[in-house]
Amino acid sequence: MDYALQRRALLAQVRAGRTAVSEVCDASPYLVRAAKFHGVPTDVSCPVCRKENLTHVYWVYGDEIKHMAGSARVPAELEGMAVTFGEFDVHQVEVCRTCSWNHLVASFVMGHRGQQVPRSRRRAAK
Numbered sequence: 001m002d003y004a005l006q007r008r009a010l011l012a013q014v015r016a017g018r019t020a021v022s023e024v025c026d027a028s029p030y031l032v033r034a035a036k037f038h039g040v041p042t043d044v045s046c047p048v049c050r051k052e053n054l055t056h057v058y059w060v061y062g063d064e065i066k067h068m069a070g071s072a073r074v075p076a077e078l079e080g081m082a083v084t085f086g087e088f089d090v091h092q093v094e095v096c097r098t099c100s101w102n103h104l105v106a107s108f109v110m111g112h113r114g115q116q117v118p119r120s121r122r123r124a125a126k
Contacts, residue, residue: 001106001107001108002105002106003103003104003105003106003107004105006103006104007103007105010024010103011047011048014048021048021099024048024101024103025048025049025096025099025100025101025102026100026102027095027096027100027101027102031057031093031095031102032095032097032100034057034059034072034095035055035057035095035097036055036097037072038057038058038072038073038074039055039056039057039072039095040055040056040057040058040074040075041053041055042054042055042056042094044094046096046098046099046101047101048096048099048101049096049098049099049101051096051098051099052096052097052098054094054095054096054101055094055095055096055097056092056093056094056095056105057072057092057093057094057095058072058073058074058075058078058090058091058092058093059071059072059073059090059091059093060072060073060078060081060088060089060090061088061089061090061091062085062087062088062089062111064085064086064087064088064111065081065085065088068081069088078090078110081110081111082110082111082112083112085111085112086111086112086113087109087110087111087113088109088110088111089107089108089109089110090107090108090109090110091104091106091107092104092105092106092107092108093105
């Protein structure tokens, strides 16, 4: 699911003065730290402060991933998890490490959903 329309509406409310900047720039220290160590830099500048480019953080959730649930992961880890686990949710959040703007960009499901994982193996010659 894409949250671009909600993002645009929220930013319009901030620009119009109907929503305070402090209400939208409220990233927790944990989220800002996750952006620093596990985030993926983008070329998009922060729509609020315009001082820094946004960072995308990918949070994973799901019963099957047990102790990993509620943690930030880089895309390469997500790909490995998709092969290992049947299903888990991913929330992509954009974060400004300067002003603490944060917004849910997208949410999606990953994993092989109980299907047999294709393995690379050679076939025996006949």
